[in-house]
Amino acid sequence: MYFLDRFKRFDFVILFILLLFMGISITVLYSATVNTAYDGYHVQMAKYYILGFIVLGVVSLINYRIILKLAPYIYLLGLGLLVLVNFVGNTYHNATGWMTIPVLQMSFQPAEFFKLPLVLFLGYLLNWKQKPKLGFWRDVVPMCLVTFIPFAVVMVQNDLGNALSYLVILAGMLWIGNMKYIHALIAAALIVASVIGGIGAYKTHHDEIYQFLVDIGRQHWINRIDPWLMPELATDDAAYHTRNAKMAIAAGGMSGEGYLQGKNVQSERVPFTYSDSIFVVIAEEFGFIGSSVVLLLYFVLIHRMILISLECKERAGPYLIVGIVSMFLYQIFENVGMFIGLMPLTGITLPFISYGGTSLVINMICMGLAISIRFYEEEEKEEQRSGERLRM
Numbered sequence: 001m002y003f004l005d006r007f008k009r010f011d012f013v014i015l016f017i018l019l020l021f022m023g024i025s026i027t028v029l030y031s032a033t034v035n036t037a038y039d040g041y042h043v044q045m046a047k048y049y050i051l052g053f054i055v056l057g058v059v060s061l062i063n064y065r066i067i068l069k070l071a072p073y074i075y076l077l078g079l080g081l082l083v084l085v086n087f088v089g090n091t092y093h094n095a096t097g098w099m100t101i102p103v104l105q106m107s108f109q110p111a112e113f114f115k116l117p118l119v120l121f122l123g124y125l126l127n128w129k130q131k132p133k134l135g136f137w138r139d140v141v142p143m144c145l146v147t148f149i150p151f152a153v154v155m156v157q158n159d160l161g162n163a164l165s166y167l168v169i170l171a172g173m174l175w176i177g178n179m180k181y182i183h184a185l186i187a188a189a190l191i192v193a194s195v196i197g198g199i200g201a202y203k204t205h206h207d208e209i210y211q212f213l214v215d216i217g218r219q220h221w222i223n224r225i226d227p228w229l230m231p232e233l234a235t236d237d238a239a240y241h242t243r244n245a246k247m248a249i250a251a252g253g254m255s256g257e258g259y260l261q262g263k264n265v266q267s268e269r270v271p272f273t274y275s276d277s278i279f280v281v282i283a284e285e286f287g288f289i290g291s292s293v294v295l296l297l298y299f300v301l302i303h304r305m306i307l308i309s310l311e312c313k314e315r316a317g318p319y320l321i322v323g324i325v326s327m328f329l330y331q332i333f334e335n336v337g338m339f340i341g342l343m344p345l346t347g348i349t350l351p352f353i354s355y356g357g358t359s360l361v362i363n364m365i366c367m368g369l370a371i372s373i374r375f376y377e378e379e380e381k382e383e384q385r386s387g388e389r390l391r392m
Helices: 002-009 014-032 041-061 066-071 069-090 114-129 136-156 160-176 181-202 208-216 220-229 236-253 279-308 317-339 356-392
Strands: 091-093 095-101 105-107
Touching: 002 041, 002 317, 014 041, 014 114, 014 279, 041 356, 066 069, 066 317, 066 356, 069 091, 069 095, 069 114, 069 136, 091 356, 114 160, 114 317, 114 356, 136 160, 160 317, 181 208, 181 220, 181 356, 220 236, 220 279, 279 317, 279 356, 317 356
Parallel strands: none
Antiparallel strands: 091 095, 095 105
């Protein structure tokens, strides 16, 4: 009876979307990797999805408040892994951020995993506050501190994409936490001034900045920023990825060149089509229509999560959901934006579609949390209604 009641409350729209993402991911990964050194990644991704659905089911059955109470310990575990990977981690594509798990024969990325502990711990701090408005020293400063520590650690690892996601999660959590308007305006002004000033300084002092980045071993950042801000100065090697990605997207047109028919993708002109560049595969082979369908699925998924948060009686559920939504929105916008010139190139994956076990399992845990919030909020409402009927 217990599981039957849970089954009735399950959000089958979310489940349907996740199943669609699984089908899209496996299908597109096959096209991206067939007859390449990465052939077979679609099979491995199917295994990750099976694991992900199992984890989602387990997490959805646990009361999210129990998980929230454990947030400080989960945060410390995640931070410990971030520090540990600096000493025992593997380096891929200029970033030191992967640990090998011998038992599972898979790589694990602590920076990717840490998004979840950060959402949980910031939600824990927000739920712990006593006043409706966030106090600057009492609430905002501690939240910034617990975010900037891992941000700095991940920046040392050369993982700019995941590091920036922490800041976006922080911004979303401060917003839902009811930050004072004056503090929000000051923060917005500082961010806008920093972005505009940083871009201006980069263009004005390009050579000096380039030499500085070379001196500290971060010269590959120039190869990511130049094609975005100063394409006329970008070398052929630096512009290779984004230039070919744009050509592939343009070649897709309205309806695409057809499955397994993407000339740029199938000729391996676009790097990392199985991970960071998987949206390019969709755009070239399925065109604007296929790309729009994928983005629409993301919209529906996020809309369903927001509806769950609006139905919550307590604040803890919305805190967690807004943190998760912030994480997803950043990843989607950054991944798509970096291939159409809106954002600089970073190593960020497309949620639920790009190849990667760590990313997928963490995303499925997040969805399990959202479903748990729905389960237990609905259960409490039902108990309250039953109690009112008994009193009548």
